[in-house]
Amino acid sequence: MKIVHSFLLVFFTGLSAFATQEPISAAANSTITESVSVFPDTLVDLNRQFGGLKSVVVAKEVVIPEAIEITPSGLIILTSDELLKAEAYSFEVKAEASDNEVYIISVRIKKSNGKILVSTVADKIDMASGFRAEGKIYVVVAVSMILFFVIIGYLFVLDRRMNRIQSEIKNRK
Amino acid sequence: MRGGFAANWWKFLGVGLLLFAIPMAWLGNVSVQVILHETIRNLYFHVTMWFAMIAVFAGSVFYSIKALRTGNRLHDIRAEQFAQTGMMFGFIGITTGMMWANYTWGAPWVDDPKLNGSAVSLLIYMAYFVLRGSLNDPIRRLRAAGAYNIFAFVMLILLIGLMPRINDSLHPGNGGNPGFGGYDLKNEMKWVFYPSVLGWILIGFWIAGIKSKSAIAKYTLEEEITES
Numbered sequence: 001m002k003i004v005h006s007f008l009l010v011f012f013t014g015l016s017a018f019a020t021q022e023p024i025s026a027a028a029n030s031t032i033t034e035s036v037s038v039f040p041d042t043l044v045d046l047n048r049q050f051g052g053l054k055s056v057v058v059a060k061e062v063v064i065p066e067a068i069e070i071t072p073s074g075l076i077i078l079t080s081d082e083l084l085k086a087e088a089y090s091f092e093v094k095a096e097a098s099d100n101e102v103y104i105i106s107v108r109i110k111k112s113n114g115k116i117l118v119s120t121v122a123d124k125i126d127m128a129s130g131f132r133a134e135g136k137i138y139v140v141v142a143v144s145m146i147l148f149f150v151i152i153g154y155l156f157v158l159d160r161r162m163n164r165i166q167s168e169i170k171n172r173k
Numbered sequence: 174m175r176g177g178f179a180a181n182w183w184k185f186l187g188v189g190l191l192l193f194a195i196p197m198a199w200l201g202n203v204s205v206q207v208i209l210h211e212t213i214r215n216l217y218f219h220v221t222m223w224f225a226m227i228a229v230f231a232g233s234v235f236y237s238i239k240a241l242r243t244g245n246r247l248h249d250i251r252a253e254q255f256a257q258t259g260m261m262f263g264f265i266g267i268t269t270g271m272m273w274a275n276y277t278w279g280a281p282w283v284d285d286p287k288l289n290g291s292a293v294s295l296l297i298y299m300a301y302f303v304l305r306g307s308l309n310d311p312i313r314r315l316r317a318a319g320a321y322n323i324f325a326f327v328m329l330i331l332l333i334g335l336m337p338r339i340n341d342s343l344h345p346g347n348g349g350n351p352g353f354g355g356y357d358l359k360n361e362m363k364w365v366f367y368p369s370v371l372g373w374i375l376i377g378f379w380i381a382g383i384k385s386k387s388a389i390a391k392y393t394l395e396e397e398i399t400e401s
Contacts, residue, residue, distance in 0.1 A: 094205070101205075102205035104207055125205045125206070125207055125210065126210055127205055127210060127211055128211050137199055137200060140199055141195075141196045141199045141200060144195055144196075144199070145192075145195060145196065148191065148192075148195055152188050152376075155376075155379060155380065155383065158383050159184075159379070159382075159383050159386075162383055162386035162387055162390065163386070165386075165390050166386055166389075166390055169390055169393050169394065
């Protein structure tokens with residue numbers, strides 16, 4: 001394993017930079033409800049709620065209500081009350097945490113008796129980061145590269161052989 | 174290899190691109206998506222097969238048109254070999270797609286215009302080989318197969334390029350779904366995806382070229398036997 005690892009590090013030095021870093025403690029999952037009555041106001045500070053969020057992004061395909069603004073630092077801001085017409089909204093944002101894992105935070109905003117209730121739930125999106133941190137991914141890389149090298153070598157041999165046969169046929173004529 | 178590096182540089186380019194793209198497909202950063210998780214890496218393997226298939230089928234049409242224009246049977250043979258190589262990529266695309274769909278859409282075959290379109294277009298190409306096999310007269314075979322090949326390629330583009338965009342499809346870039354730019358895909362994924370598309374296209378042309386050489390050698394020897 002170590003031989004493979006070091007082989008790959010020698011030949012694909014640049015690649016090691018892209019390998020996932022070792023994860024640190026994960027952000028905790030929790031549900032918190034807040035209520036506010038003044039506008040515009042910060043509804044939730046996701047970073048304070050979950051802790052250790054590096055950046056919060058709204059995925060391109062996710063539609064958020066017009067009256068809601070989400071900052072990269074994790075603030076969910078309600079810009080005006082009037083735009084928030086429906087009784088309830090729910091959408092999801094993605095947050096990259098300091099452990100290099102990505103969490104999906106489901107946000108639910110509900111109007112109730114003139115107050116705004118916000119509930120948030122964070123869920124980790126499972127990726128094979130542990131597998132990568134252990135360096136086992138290099139085994140997969142090595143195996144697929146061996147497969148590739150053999151097939152390509154075989155193609156070169158076949159190509160040369162066909163060229164030889166072709167010229168033999170030509171020379172005979 | 175004949176012609177040296179000057180004639181074969183594109184083969185080395187294809188290999189070189191994949192030497193970069195395959196390790197990066199495993200090691201590179203990918204977007205973290207809810208349903209897809211790590212299977213998003215299939216983008217570098219499954220989708221590239223379809224690109225390679227379309228390119229190789231386009232090569233087949235190119236030789237068919239050449240054969241129709243010149244009446245040269247060697248071009249007809251090349252067109253057939255390119256179509257066979259395209260079928261290989263198509264079958265890899267279908268099987269890898271079924272694997273992926275089973276884990277992300279819940280079933281290996283869902284009622285999706287892109288899936289049905291690709292299946293129908295592969296059937297159309299199968300009919301191309303049946304047509305070739307059914308005609309013994311080489312001149313007639315050249316003309317009929319050449320004309321059919323153009324039809325098949327147009328149908329392929331309509332069925333997997335146009336129809337899924339008109340109807341609803343689960344595939345990205347189709348039926349109101351945004352394409353590469355619209356989804357939450359990391360920009361750096363393009364730096365692995367495009368090289369691997371080009372790499373597999375070049376490998377596809379290379380395989381088809383070797384197959385063509387072999388088929389032409391067989392044809393020349395058979396001609397010699399019938400002449401003598």
